[in-house]
Amino acid sequence: MTNAAAAGHPLATLFAPTSIAVIGATEKSPWTGFIAKNFRDFGYQGKVFAINRAGIDVLGMKGFASCRAVGAPIDLAFVTVPQAAVLDALDDAAAAGVRNAVILTAGYAEAGSEGVASQQALLEKARALGMNVWGPNSLGFNNVTARAPVSAIPALLPLLPPSIAIVSQSGATASELNEFAHSQNIGTSFVAATGNEGQLTLADVVDYLVDHDETRAIAIFAESIRDPARFERAAARARACRKPIVILKIGRSALATEVAKAHTGSLAGNDTVFDAVCERLGIIRVFSTEDLIVTAGLLAATGPLPASGLEFISISGGACTLVADGAEDAGVCVPPHSADVAAALAAVMPGFGSTLNPLDVTGAAVRDEMLFERVLPIAASSPDIGLIAVNLAVPVVEGQATLPGALTAIGRTVATLGKPAIMVLTTARTLTDVTRRAIAEHGLPHIVCGIDVMLRAAGKAAWWSARLDTAAPSLLLAQAAIDPAERPPLATERAVLDHLAARSIPVIPAYVVKTRAEAAAIGDAGPFAMKILSPDIAHKTEAGGVRLNVAREVLGEAFDAIVDAVAAARPDARVDGVIVSPMREGGVELLVGVTRDANWGPTITVGLGGILVELVADAATAPLPVSAGEVRAMLAKLRGFRLLQGFRNIPPADLDRLADIIARIGDEALRLGPDLESLEINPILIRGDEIEALDGLVSWRD
Amino acid sequence: MTNAAAAGHPLATLFAPTSIAVIGATEKSPWTGFIAKNFRDFGYQGKVFAINRAGIDVLGMKGFASCRAVGAPIDLAFVTVPQAAVLDALDDAAAAGVRNAVILTAGYAEAGSEGVASQQALLEKARALGMNVWGPNSLGFNNVTARAPVSAIPALLPLLPPSIAIVSQSGATASELNEFAHSQNIGTSFVAATGNEGQLTLADVVDYLVDHDETRAIAIFAESIRDPARFERAAARARACRKPIVILKIGRSALATEVAKAHTGSLAGNDTVFDAVCERLGIIRVFSTEDLIVTAGLLAATGPLPASGLEFISISGGACTLVADGAEDAGVCVPPHSADVAAALAAVMPGFGSTLNPLDVTGAAVRDEMLFERVLPIAASSPDIGLIAVNLAVPVVEGQATLPGALTAIGRTVATLGKPAIMVLTTARTLTDVTRRAIAEHGLPHIVCGIDVMLRAAGKAAWWSARLDTAAPSLLLAQAAIDPAERPPLATERAVLDHLAARSIPVIPAYVVKTRAEAAAIGDAGPFAMKILSPDIAHKTEAGGVRLNVAREVLGEAFDAIVDAVAAARPDARVDGVIVSPMREGGVELLVGVTRDANWGPTITVGLGGILVELVADAATAPLPVSAGEVRAMLAKLRGFRLLQGFRNIPPADLDRLADIIARIGDEALRLGPDLESLEINPILIRGDEIEALDGLVSWRD
Numbered sequence A, B: 001m002t003n004a005a006a007a008g009h010p011l012a013t014l015f016a017p018t019s020i021a022v023i024g025a026t027e028k029s030p031w032t033g034f035i036a037k038n039f040r041d042f043g044y045q046g047k048v049f050a051i052n053r054a055g056i057d058v059l060g061m062k063g064f065a066s067c068r069a070v071g072a073p074i075d076l077a078f079v080t081v082p083q084a085a086v087l088d089a090l091d092d093a094a095a096a097g098v099r100n101a102v103i104l105t106a107g108y109a110e111a112g113s114e115g116v117a118s119q120q121a122l123l124e125k126a127r128a129l130g131m132n133v134w135g136p137n138s139l140g141f142n143n144v145t146a147r148a149p150v151s152a153i154p155a156l157l158p159l160l161p162p163s164i165a166i167v168s169q170s171g172a173t174a175s176e177l178n179e180f181a182h183s184q185n186i187g188t189s190f191v192a193a194t195g196n197e198g199q200l201t202l203a204d205v206v207d208y209l210v211d212h213d214e215t216r217a218i219a220i221f222a223e224s225i226r227d228p229a230r231f232e233r234a235a236a237r238a239r240a241c242r243k244p245i246v247i248l249k250i251g252r253s254a255l256a257t258e259v260a261k262a263h264t265g266s267l268a269g270n271d272t273v274f275d276a277v278c279e280r281l282g283i284i285r286v287f288s289t290e291d292l293i294v295t296a297g298l299l300a301a302t303g304p305l306p307a308s309g310l311e312f313i314s315i316s317g318g319a320c321t322l323v324a325d326g327a328e329d330a331g332v333c334v335p336p337h338s339a340d341v342a343a344a345l346a347a348v349m350p351g352f353g354s355t356l357n358p359l360d361v362t363g364a365a366v367r368d369e370m371l372f373e374r375v376l377p378i379a380a381s382s383p384d385i386g387l388i389a390v391n392l393a394v395p396v397v398e399g400q401a402t403l404p405g406a407l408t409a410i411g412r413t414v415a416t417l418g419k420p421a422i423m424v425l426t427t428a429r430t431l432t433d434v435t436r437r438a439i440a441e442h443g444l445p446h447i448v449c450g451i452d453v454m455l456r457a458a459g460k461a462a463w464w465s466a467r468l469d470t471a472a473p474s475l476l477l478a479q480a481a482i483d484p485a486e487r488p489p490l491a492t493e494r495a496v497l498d499h500l501a502a503r504s505i506p507v508i509p510a511y512v513v514k515t516r517a518e519a520a521a522i523g524d525a526g527p528f529a530m531k532i533l534s535p536d537i538a539h540k541t542e543a544g545g546v547r548l549n550v551a552r553e554v555l556g557e558a559f560d561a562i563v564d565a566v567a568a569a570r571p572d573a574r575v576d577g578v579i580v581s582p583m584r585e586g587g588v589e590l591l592v593g594v595t596r597d598a599n600w601g602p603t604i605t606v607g608l609g610g611i612l613v614e615l616v617a618d619a620a621t622a623p624l625p626v627s628a629g630e631v632r633a634m635l636a637k638l639r640g641f642r643l644l645q646g647f648r649n650i651p652p653a654d655l656d657r658l659a660d661i662i663a664r665i666g667d668e669a670l671r672l673g674p675d676l677e678s679l680e681i682n683p684i685l686i687r688g689d690e691i692e693a694l695d696g697l698v699s700w701r702d
Helices: A030-042 A083-095 A109-129 A171-183 A202-211 A228-240 A254-264 A271-281 A289-302 A317-326 A339-348 A371-379 A404-414 A433-442 A451-466 A493-502 A516-520 A552-569 A610-616 A628-637 A639-644 A655-671 B030-042 B083-095 B109-129 B171-183 B202-211 B228-240 B254-264 B271-281 B289-302 B317-326 B339-348 B371-379 B404-414 B433-442 B451-466 B493-502 B516-520 B552-569 B610-616 B628-637 B639-644 B655-671
Strands: A019-023 A047-051 A062-064 A076-079 A100-103 A132-134 A140-143 A148-151 A162-168 A187-193 A217-222 A245-249 A284-286 A309-314 A385-391 A421-425 A447-449 A511-513 A528-533 A546-550 A577-582 A588-597 A601-608 A619-623 A676-687 A690-693 A696-700 B019-023 B047-051 B062-064 B076-079 B100-103 B132-134 B140-143 B148-151 B162-168 B187-193 B217-222 B245-249 B284-286 B309-314 B385-391 B421-425 B447-449 B511-513 B528-533 B546-550 B577-582 B588-597 B601-608 B619-623 B676-687 B690-693 B696-700
Touching: A019 A030, A019 A083, A030 A148, A076 A083, A083 A100, A083 A109, A109 A132, A162 A171, A162 A202, A162 A289, A171 A187, A171 A217, A171 A289, A171 B317, A187 A202, A202 A217, A202 A228, A217 A289, A228 A271, A245 A271, A245 A289, A254 B317, A271 A284, A271 A619, A284 A289, A284 A451, A289 A421, A289 A447, A289 A451, A289 B451, A309 A317, A309 A371, A309 A451, A317 A451, A317 B171, A317 B254, A339 A371, A371 A385, A371 A404, A385 A404, A385 A451, A404 A433, A421 A451, A447 A451, A451 B289, A493 A528, A493 A655, A493 A676, A493 A696, A511 A516, A516 A552, A528 A552, A546 A552, A552 A577, A588 A655, A601 A628, A601 A639, A601 A655, A610 B639, A619 A628, A628 A639, A628 A655, A639 B610, A655 A676, A655 A690, B019 B030, B019 B083, B030 B148, B076 B083, B083 B100, B083 B109, B109 B132, B162 B171, B162 B202, B162 B289, B171 B187, B171 B217, B171 B289, B187 B202, B202 B217, B202 B228, B217 B289, B228 B271, B245 B271, B245 B289, B271 B284, B271 B619, B284 B289, B284 B451, B289 B421, B289 B447, B289 B451, B309 B317, B309 B371, B309 B451, B317 B451, B339 B371, B371 B385, B371 B404, B385 B404, B385 B451, B404 B433, B421 B451, B447 B451, B493 B528, B493 B676, B493 B696, B511 B516, B516 B552, B528 B552, B546 B552, B552 B577, B588 B655, B601 B628, B601 B639, B601 B655, B619 B628, B628 B639, B628 B655, B655 B676, B655 B690
Parallel strands: A019 A047, A019 A076, A047 A062, A076 A100, A100 A132, A162 A187, A162 A217, A217 A245, A245 A284, A309 A385, A385 A421, A421 A447, B019 B047, B019 B076, B047 B062, B076 B100, B100 B132, B162 B187, B162 B217, B217 B245, B245 B284, B309 B385, B385 B421, B421 B447
Antiparallel strands: A140 A148, A140 A187, A511 A577, A528 A546, A528 A577, A588 A601, A588 A676, A601 A619, A676 A690, A676 A696, B140 B148, B140 B187, B511 B577, B528 B546, B528 B577, B588 B601, B588 B676, B601 B619, B676 B690, B676 B696
16 A cells, blocks of 8 residues: 555545446446456455446446445546436435546547536536546546556556656556556556546646655656646645656647647647746656656656766767767766876776776777776766766667676676666667566666667756755745735836836936927937837837937937827827937847746746847746846856857946846836736846846736 | 679678688687677578687687688688787788778777877788778678678577668667667668778768668768768769668767767767758768667658658547647648548547647547548648658557557558558557567558657658759869969958959958058048958957048048057058948848868858857858858758848848859859868848948968
8 A cells, every 4th residue: 555645645535545436337348448457457455346327247346336326435436437427427426425536538628619518517516516526538547556546547567666656648648658667667656647637637646646655756748737836836845855756748839739729628838938937846847758757767766866977888989979979968967087087997997998988998898897897986986976877788688698797797886886876778678577687686777778868867867956955936925016006007118117216126317308398408418319208109119209319409309300200100199208318329138028927927038139039039037036046047048148248349247236136127027916917128238237227118917 | 692783882792791701710709709690690601711820610610720721712801810910810811812801809090099000000901902991990790681790790680671771880889779770670781880990981881782772771870971072972872872871970069079089089070061961962860879770760661751741640649749749849840631631530530539630539549440541541641741650559568458450450541541651659669579460460561669759750751852852962073273373362351352352242342542641532422441451460450450430531540540550569460551441331241151171171151140150159051062042041041040031120131142142152262272271251241132241361271
């Protein structure tokens, strides 16, 4: 049975049921066959009841005409009847005291507007009955460590020691991921297909799995995150327990969003924001099924890595060049050996080998299998090495030629290194019973198949490990928002800038003049930039409302010209005057925008330089709030960051001051409350330590 | 035996020997064991002789004390003796009439300067003896279709029908790639490890493989291309035969370059240039071992694709979203179904399925296995579909639950589509004898394991197929270079621009003035840009030699100021005067540079906008010559291309004219002959159809 912590979870009777009624069990349904086989394959020790109209036994499950007829407690109803019979089935189950239902039946929200209505009716029924509902359109889940299958996802035998949990919105994909994990000799502790997530979502099972001790890492395949708040809570708990979450979430393309909607009725959401959320929550995001399982499996095997460097050791120079070539793209640090380490290696290596990292021990290891025993402790000794990867063939089929002495040397030695170590096969491969016997015989560590996927997994593992102990600000801070009644309208550029100025954010000084005479009376030296002030005009240049480089002598003339041009172009627009500011040139322009993501709430985006943002989409995004330190990290991610470091004739920016100002803009956006739709400061002009917001725009939700 | 075309190849007795002497064969060497096992496993029908000092038989190979003692013709000597004995072995072989040697012995160019000298001596010996040499430091090759193994790369049984050739500079990697291919049910026709390539290189075996009919695609792992000219010739022949070459070449990182040097003594070369060379030669470049084999195996199975679109059909909505999400990054076009196709699909699909591409037929196919028979012909019918991929589990282990009826329906139907079709498994997997039986039973097409790798392979296959019939200009055009004696020195900016102007390339007009009076006498309106004219000063601004926006009235003053500033900053520099040009502003700046790559000769690079080139490395490179059409394609690749299409207040560039000018700059660089080190035009200013070179710089090889 499962562990104590998980047993105390509010959803424990759902996820680890001790009695299950399969509603709609019939011999002619292939689904019933899959389910019944699972009870046998997992060796389920609880009670199982087959509910069908005739009340007959099915495939070894005792038959009843209804849940009420069972006459014994039932933890969970597994509903497999056609849609038309589902509501009655729930009524029956509830009447028998069942509190949990897993609904395999499809044709709900994934199937157009009629299906959406059916799902709505289903959820209302569940609410009325006070029932937890998993699905609909879900293949269910297997609690492997509790030997409790509530699913049509097949057991894979032999069951391997539990290591990772798999949570997938797609049932077929849950099954595929499970098979792939098994093929990589990665055991699963729990496999869940969440389906349409009408009521319970993947966040709920992730929350349960945080308590599930046998689960050492959680691998998620998702099309959408339906309940961001619960998901974030679960992720925060996982992080606090140092339990990694790895997620493969689609949504990079418009086509994927469309396909996902047709699949489980889900909305993928803004992908850039999701990236930022993962970074904030310390969730590892990957982009292929293989990366998902291999990364989770790696961290389940190694735990947090003690340092970010990878030491790679191989008998193959080709494998070494592949690692050297791919490491950077995979975000993997392969630190060079110190002179001491290189000298120590040279003393124990054959003549032809180099002493670089990656370390090519050459074919000499064919004749000298104990070479690994001499080399490994030296190569692994640097404190900047957090993971040792040894590349050598392990047997996957009977009779495969390998170097057994070398495998024994590796197995014996890695156990003494005091650091995580893995074996790496050069290419993708299925690990088999033959491999498992070799692992036992030689004491081999965790095996990863494929240099490329290993590099990506090692890069992600190092990233996750390094930020485990950094502070994790919540996305859901209770903001001290201002009273909506006192919310300033901020209808014009100048109103926005004045508001920011009052919050100690530096803005460009300005006169607002309402007459030609007022304009002409300005005594500053100039030149000036002049802009129309109107709550009705967002695009001032197009309306003829902007003049740049205006000399002091012609301010009056320019005032008239602007007012006349705007009157001609936009006769309906209210005009509150003309803004006169000192002309600014040179420096770097930065854009700061706060927008509200439908899933994740307010996010802040910074981008550098007009052309870079527009042509190269050079911007970084984070959920609010952000600290000044986080803003510095965002700025450093920009391709155009060098513009801020001093570039050609542009002086280096005061980055601390800039980051502080941007963080305060984010704080102020939060303070303006949940009705703020967007706040855009474009540009902020930066010339060394002179930093000024030049323009601002606010919009509110209706 | 191998086919007639390959039998006529100049290297046929090397690559398909009918008699082999293994020099250094002894029972105690593991290498001899590997080699002898290969002769047995492949069923080699030629004669094999074991050469060792004692002249004794070894592992079933008839023993002799020398090649001369054999007394029968020997096609090939396989040299496995220690380095000190290699030269004598070659002497002996040559004396016995042997023309081909494969040298396994290591410790040559890969092992530092002493090894380089040993290799040099080896090659001189071979040249003196008139011998073809393969290696040294090479595991040799297996000509699988000729059943002729000359290697320590193990045979993998059962031998699968030949499909791809594997050529690798690394021996261990050759073996790994071979194993991976076998695990993907991809048979190999030829497997070669080229090692140090002292004399014969991978280009030679690729050339042979073009004639090798059983080889349907060539997969290469390379650290460097040692003989670009021969490689290019072989690639051009392969392209003419519509035989795809797929290459995994390292060199992306500095670390990889260092490691490769230590491995096979090779220099990786400029990676950007190699990218451009692959594009020019129609070679598919990949970045992982799995992509290498899967892409080659796909094209070997399908041949050129008739159209670029992919149709993906699955029982799993999750797999469909993965395809939709990954297609764009993989360069795969997944065209939407036409209204007609969608309507036809809707008529035969179950209620819950959508009719998008990727097509989710849903779990309904579990009950209705014939669904694929109805759906496939419709989904594959659009002329824009060139590859059909069906995602459904196939058995890989005994007793695995699959849908046999669906597999039969798929096998039967794909054979009738008249287009390439494949099966796709969702994740990486090893295909087995169980799979092969299922393939035979159901008539299944080629199987690719893993959605991600399938997408990348399909994208590359479509790219390769689409450009098979485009013209392929040679990299090695005999250029009508000018007589070196008549080569202009082009020592100054103005000399370069005047030279280009004489070749009808538009350049900014200029006066060259030598005195203050000449400067003051210029009658044009201005304003002007003024620059010092000196063959000794490359960085004019730093030397005080540039003034911009000079009004006509102050030309004389500015002349003095420039001359004085330069005299102060660079008192040693020769000064030929001052260039006075009209001041240009606005528009887009383009950089055009021609440089000479050590491997591939002159290449041209175009980059847009100073900041984009410098911060984002926004540039495109191609080997010369380039046509105007190719330049257009290069420009369109730039992130900043939108700047040329009309952007904000910048008018759209005359792209035809611009491309023509750039192509002519490339032609002129070629005409300047092989001593040209570099020619840089920076910038070319573009304002609509006004295109002008503003500055130019030439350097020559010493």
